[in-house]
Amino acid sequence: MTRENAGFRYTSSFRRNLPAPAQTWSPPAKYNFAVGHNDRDEVPTEALAEAAAAVIRRHGADLAVYNQGQNPLGFEGLRDFVAAKLNRLRGASCTADDILVTSGSLQGIDLVNDLLLEPGDTVIFEAFTYSAMFSRAQRLGVHPVGAPLDDGGIEVEKLAAVLEELKRKSIRPKYIYTIPTIQNPTGSILGLERRQQLLEVARAYEVPIFEDECYADIIWRDGAPPALWALDPTQVIHIGSFSKSLAPALRVGYVAADRSVLARMLACKTDGGTAALDQMVIAEYFGTHFDSHLRELTDALEDKLRTLIEALDREFGTSVELTAPKGGLFVWLKLPDHIDVRKLVEPARAAGVTFNPGPTVACDPEAAKHCMRLCYGLPTKAEIREGIAALARVFFEETGIPERGGNRPRRLVDT
Amino acid sequence: MTRENAGFRYTSSFRRNLPAPAQTWSPPAKYNFAVGHNDRDEVPTEALAEAAAAVIRRHGADLAVYNQGQNPLGFEGLRDFVAAKLNRLRGASCTADDILVTSGSLQGIDLVNDLLLEPGDTVIFEAFTYSAMFSRAQRLGVHPVGAPLDDGGIEVEKLAAVLEELKRKSIRPKYIYTIPTIQNPTGSILGLERRQQLLEVARAYEVPIFEDECYADIIWRDGAPPALWALDPTQVIHIGSFSKSLAPALRVGYVAADRSVLARMLACKTDGGTAALDQMVIAEYFGTHFDSHLRELTDALEDKLRTLIEALDREFGTSVELTAPKGGLFVWLKLPDHIDVRKLVEPARAAGVTFNPGPTVACDPEAAKHCMRLCYGLPTKAEIREGIAALARVFFEETGIPERGGNRPRRLVDT
Structure with a gap:
């Protein structure tokens, strides 16, 4: 409200290191x-309208209950869909219980960070990467170290050299953040051989891989090798999104990871659940229209x-x-x-x-x-x-x- | 995925003080x-189905754009509705630009906490209050101090004594968290005189008020005095929710506060926006069916x-x-x-x-x-x-x- 002489009285109570006000x-x-x-x-407007009406008629009463009365991992119909999609297209063999629905892949990133990071930690990013990772690293007080990229994605030998150099300083990075399938911003797809090598190097240096596949559904042709998570689910935490495959104003993404990891993340996900309609409508529409x-x-x-x-x-x-x-x-x-x-x-x-x-x-x-x-x-x-x-x-x-x-x-x- | 000898390899990389795994x-x-x-x-299933179909047909293409191409404060139709509701029912005189849509009132709580709190800070809670506040205080390392309640809500004189005692120890609490309208759990409504007294005491001790009105739309009769925020918008940050007035699986709430406060919160709200369909459907349905x-x-x-x-x-x-x-x-x-x-x-x-x-x-x-x-x-x-x-x-x-x-x-x- 704008009143004469108005203005919140307690700006001096703001915490230290608060980000600058949004413009x-x-x-x-x-x-x-x-x-x-x-x-x-x-945006398939008419089909989404029909899907929304149908799924609300079918499941609307469940909205009265937090998480629709279901497992707080997310709407069951959507977790089933994601698991089937990862199995069919990304080489996984998972079920709905390996999937945590998140409010956009950004919440997935925040949960991975919350699980692993403390101020002073080191993380590996690809030399060019998703801009939101830098602001988060800064806010959390962690140090990103770059891993070189070429037209084929992350250069594994050079990454090994980076890890060796850190090891010499007794630094074990908390994760290797990689976007192997349509790298952001360079647009590459990491080949199968490099995927295997990357997993080997990560295992050798005992660093988990944080795999972001939010563009993996949008590939021109020929597909892509299996997700890193599918190749070694004990080594990788995987996130994905519907922002690119459907629409970003719908805030729905997911984490696919070992159940012990999901149980820890769920304990940190204190948001009362991800928005139900966005989840329900995606599950309903993509249940029949994905391909x-x-x-x-x-x-x-x-x-x-x-x-x-x-x-x-x-x-x-x-x-x-x-x-x-x-x-x-x-x-x-x-x-x-x-x-x-x-x-x-x-x-x-x-x-x-x-x-x-x-x-x-x-x-x-x-x-x-x-x-x-x-x-x-x-x-x-x-x-x-x-x-x-x-x-x-x-x-x-x-x-x-x-x-x-x-x-x-x-x-x-x-x- | 469950494989033989599976299990995430890096549980030793988890940060310190991580909450116990979710059961x-x-x-x-x-x-x-x-x-x-x-x-x-x-849950008005049929009317929600119709509202969803109508609003998606009208605004569906906007889903292709983060925040539907609108102000990241939230969907304009919903912010207009919330402002009008607060003006008509809670004594405010605000516009859509005084409203930030959040992913449930829980995100509003997290944003207020992020704005104000650092480890070691003191906050005032009502003696009995919303359980989620305690887990958050613990995670953030802040100390809640209780303010006595009676059947009429917070006891202002006793609160003043608490504040005086803290002042003697040179402690200025970061906020007074109160649920004045249908107090949780005691169900009281704070009368107008006590509201005025509470604001006076808060001003005297220079402590902002954090007003949670998430139950204020569900009152048997006779209504309630104006929101504390409406009585003094420079002293109060106000949050509300649609979980109680419509359905909690829809994750939509709001913050009403001075614009300088909203600009700071918006800089902390790095989630890519609140889920569009939940916002759109609430605005569409409540635009004509609220009363x-x-x-x-x-x-x-x-x-x-x-x-x-x-x-x-x-x-x-x-x-x-x-x-x-x-x-x-x-x-x-x-x-x-x-x-x-x-x-x-x-x-x-x-x-x-x-x-x-x-x-x-x-x-x-x-x-x-x-x-x-x-x-x-x-x-x-x-x-x-x-x-x-x-x-x-x-x-x-x-x-x-x-x-x-x-x-x-x-x-x-x-x-």
Whole structure:
């Protein structure tokens, strides 16, 4: 409420190290390449409406009871679905009792962190990784150490060298956080041989693997090797999500792990359960539509990716280097070494374009200053073309690169 | 997954002070008086199914975007509804921008705690209060100090004495946590004069008030004085919930507070937003059905309360003392001083009955050992009658009290 002379009296009572206040919200940029949103046209609105009505008619009375009167691991229909999906597509052999439903995979991350981490601990991240991991590490007072990546994913020999170096200092990391299937942001899929090697190295150095497979349902073709968790369930804690396969405003993810791990996490999950309708509707809709929806969604996303790559080629030419991702919602770009994309964030925003600067997703921010991530799930194909043209224009005006666009040399104009 | 010789290898990597593992889940007792569930017959299943289908058809595409592309404070339609409800029923004059939607009021509690608390801090709880507050205080390493209650709610003069005593030790509590409107577990409503006095005392000792109004929508009649937050928004952080007014498996609550407080909380709320469908369906259904639903629900609950009081009178007679609550889902009972209800938990469970022992909701557990809370939202009227009869039987067998039941003297029987 806004009253004269108002304002909470006790800001001096706030705890130490509280994060800065959230900025006043403003609508997203016209050309939003900055967040892993999904494709608005691919939300199956009518089918979800029907699924919601059907499942509420069938199970609505259960909403009167916390956790719908069921196991607090989550809605049984959804845990059954997740277990079957992991068995069929990710090489697992699990049941619903190996699955804990979470409020988005972010809650899964928080639970893994709560299980394992204390201030001063060390964790291994891939050299470029999910940005939310860095803010969490900072808040928890733990030290991330980067493991090198190439186009095939985590470089296991180099990881072993990192672990050896830490061991020499008597440091045993609390986990190796990896996104093996559609790595974020580089878009790679770790091959089977590397998966086996990674597990061997992790066992040798006695470090658990924290496997994030939140993009694993969105792969263009040929599938992927089994999940690390499926290959060794005693070594790995696995998380997944429905944000990418269906919609991120639905806050539903899951942890798949040894039951002793789930029992510990459940004791830390003091939220009264994950939202019932989101769980019920996903279970109901995906119970019959998973394969057809994912086929349509991945086709649409791959089509947008082609549009994005064409636009980058047209507008940036040889000034950008990229490896086409094997699935997912984003592309990782490298610009010439001397570019610092951090300086381009504000000019781009002024031109209506947002993107993820490399340093925000890198263990070594300086080494990624010429890199950026572009998400293509939300913008339409027309917006992708216009947005990349606008972005190239900003880059040219600020850095002189790219010099050509649309087969014509660029020129600075008075604006 | 269960494999031979399986088991997560790294239980030695778990952090210190991790809570004990959650016990293997088993279905709730036949006569479940232990949790504030709601009435299964009062979930408006058909209307919710229609609301869900309608709102998904209207806003479904927005699910593709985190927070539905809206302010991360929460779904706009729901924040509008909450603000209007607080203005109309709780004396506030706020807008949607004064409301932060949370994943149940439990997340609101966690955010208030995250905003204010550090290990070693002191907080004021009402002498008997919400059990989840104690586990949180313990986990956070803060010290709860009890403020006396009577049938009219928190005793303000005695609270002032507690604050004075702490001040003498140079301790300024971080907040006074109060449930002024249907106090949990005692069922009282704090009168307007005491509300004013409480605010004065809190201001005098410079302690913010943390007001939990999660039962305020379920009042038998005559309403309640304005929320403390409405009386002084600079002094109070307010939370509420839809668990009691609609259904607890929907995980939706809210914080109402000064915008500077919300901006800080939002920076701590790193969950990617609260579940969209739960928010959307509540907004859609309550947008047109709030008053009619609450009238029907409170009538049904008051009817169950009458059944419970009759059953207690019949089965326990003068062995229990109770003050009928003015709303809500529970009754607070006092048994003769020498009874220790903790010893009756297991025998009652064996007879199919669960209840909340007084010590689990008391700042001074020993002083509440002869007290218990009975929730009457979930059991049917027949189950209330049968369950109270079974409970009285257990009490008689274990303690010799109550000596009479159903107008007949009880006798021990061989079983």
